[in-house]
Amino acid sequence: xxxxxxxxxxxxxxxxxxxxxxxxxxxxxxxxxxxxxxxxxxxxxxxxxxxxxxxxxxxxxxxxxxxxxxxxxxxxxxxxxxxxxxxxxxxxxxxxxxxxxxxxxxxxxxxxxxxxxxxxxxxxxxxxxxxxxxxxxxxxxxxxxxxxxxxxxxxxxxxxxxxxxxxxxxxxxxxxxxxxxxxxxxxxxxxxxxxxxxxxxxxxxxxxxxxxxxxxxxxxxxxxxxxxxxxxxxxxxxxxxxxxxxxxxxxxxxxxxxxxxxxxxxxxxxxxxxxxxxxxxxxxxxxxxxxxxxxxxxxxxxxxxxxxxxxxxxxxxxxxxxxxxxxxxxxxxxxxxxxxxxxxxxxxxxxxxxxxxxxxxxxxxxxxxxxxxxxxxxxxxxxxxxxxxxxxxxxxxxxxxx
Amino acid sequence: xxxxxxxxxxxxxxxxxxxxxxxxxxxxxxxxxxxxxxxxxxxxxxxxxxxxxxxxxxxxxxxxxxxxxxxxxxxxxxxxxxxxxxxxxxxxxxxxxxxxxxxxxxxxxxxxxxxxxxxxxxxxxxxxxxxx
Numbered sequence: 001x002x003x004x005x006x007x008x009x010x011x012x013x014x015x016x017x018x019x020x021x022x023x024x025x026x027x028x029x030x031x032x033x034x035x036x037x038x039x040x041x042x043x044x045x046x047x048x049x050x051x052x053x054x055x056x057x058x059x060x061x062x063x064x065x066x067x068x069x070x071x072x073x074x075x076x077x078x079x080x081x082x083x084x085x086x087x088x089x090x091x092x093x094x095x096x097x098x099x100x101x102x103x104x105x106x107x108x109x110x111x112x113x114x115x116x117x118x119x120x121x122x123x124x125x126x127x128x129x130x131x132x133x134x135x136x137x138x139x140x141x142x143x144x145x146x147x148x149x150x151x152x153x154x155x156x157x158x159x160x161x162x163x164x165x166x167x168x169x170x171x172x173x174x175x176x177x178x179x180x181x182x183x184x185x186x187x188x189x190x191x192x193x194x195x196x197x198x199x200x201x202x203x204x205x206x207x208x209x210x211x212x213x214x215x216x217x218x219x220x221x222x223x224x225x226x227x228x229x230x231x232x233x234x235x236x237x238x239x240x241x242x243x244x245x246x247x248x249x250x251x252x253x254x255x256x257x258x259x260x261x262x263x264x265x266x267x268x269x270x271x272x273x274x275x276x277x278x279x280x281x282x283x284x285x286x287x288x289x290x291x292x293x294x295x296x297x298x299x300x301x302x303x304x305x306x307x308x309x310x311x312x313x314x315x316x317x318x319x320x321x322x323x324x325x326x327x328x329x330x331x332x333x334x335x336x337x338x339x340x341x342x343x344x345x346x347x348x349x350x351x352x353x354x355x356x357x358x359x360x361x362x363x364x365x366x367x368x369x370x371x372x373x374x375x376x377x378x379x380x381x382x383x384x385x386x387x388x389x390x391x392x393x394x395x396x397x398x399x400x401x402x
Numbered sequence: 403x404x405x406x407x408x409x410x411x412x413x414x415x416x417x418x419x420x421x422x423x424x425x426x427x428x429x430x431x432x433x434x435x436x437x438x439x440x441x442x443x444x445x446x447x448x449x450x451x452x453x454x455x456x457x458x459x460x461x462x463x464x465x466x467x468x469x470x471x472x473x474x475x476x477x478x479x480x481x482x483x484x485x486x487x488x489x490x491x492x493x494x495x496x497x498x499x500x501x502x503x504x505x506x507x508x509x510x511x512x513x514x515x516x517x518x519x520x521x522x523x524x525x526x527x528x529x530x531x532x533x534x
Binding site for chain 1: 409410411413414417430433434435436437438443444461462463464465466467468469470471473475476478480481484485487488489490492493501506517518520521522524526528531
């Protein structure tokens, strides 16, 4: 691979996740962009492309941001890929840099979600005096959500975790709650997390049940936030200062997959096959295996989801996720720390920001700049994100050799 | 006393001669779908035949939904039923919605329930699965 094919994160930033009542999506996105540019030591004049995501927005977030931070006439891509939107924005920029069209680009994801409530569910009920009329692909005479299963995210991901339990055994309410206890415990060291209080297993299990076995603290926290990254190729990086080269983080793998057809994948989303496919491709592209990872940030949108991804990312033997968790491996002092940021359950999940914020977390560790929650000696980490239905982004990040 | 006219809640539910589900089966690879199709997602073929789905199965996964969108009655049990190798999305009905009464691997059978009557007096009949 030539130097110009190498892809690096030159600068990256995430805002504090939480409630930002006085900032709109453009303020938050601009804050992330300014942070990433400052971290990189470059300006908007150096950017050859911008890709931006704001899932619940109007569809032109990239241009809205340019109007505040700099209109330089570069191509602007507005991307939308559910909870994988941020990773997709980053992947878009990486493809442009890798193709040689530009040598530097900017990816940003931003969302305002504080107080948004339940996502995914809904449907319009029939007025009482109407006559039945068929609608949609199932020819249904009324909303199917709640009448034929659920479309609510907590319920969908609850079933994804329970299905793993049906297949391999050992996964029960208490186990899923313990996964959540781990992530809430990790979040106490993350000042940017929306929630950074430890919660006991008893507190978690006795909290409001949303969709059994997921109680409220076992669900990702809706909040506001943004994250942005500056991408650069290896050739251009070599022209920058030694300090910039030292702090740059190598993108050893950048993969995006969608779900290949499987029996049942249109009945209950299959988040397993596309994650496993992406992981295989990522490990091959990076030339590393799961045993080489010092930390993993995976998409724990619900406690029930984290379990299946231990297996999908091949952090354990196939079918061995329960044993893997119970061995203590994914705790921050374990042999394979998972979600040391606190994960989506406590750090929060401002949808479009998530797929860049998880990369920011890994970058902090491999740069040795993660402060109190630093995983000592971290050199390589993996960031994973899932959007229904379905997209999977995986990035493997490595410390600079410079 | 005449029986009210009944229609199925979704097109893939057939009420006669006894209630059962039908799938669109790809004539090339055998993939089954419950929705209106443009082509097969597995092999891109555009020919389908209609096949009856077994009315008995086992619970492959479930969640007890206690918090839902406005207008959705809670709690209810959302599940995936394995009906002889074909996965079906459904509610578990005629069963208390708690983990003591619903379990993974539980045997269930198709049952119907009236969801409402329109201004013309037509009843919409939905399906669910009940403990077998």
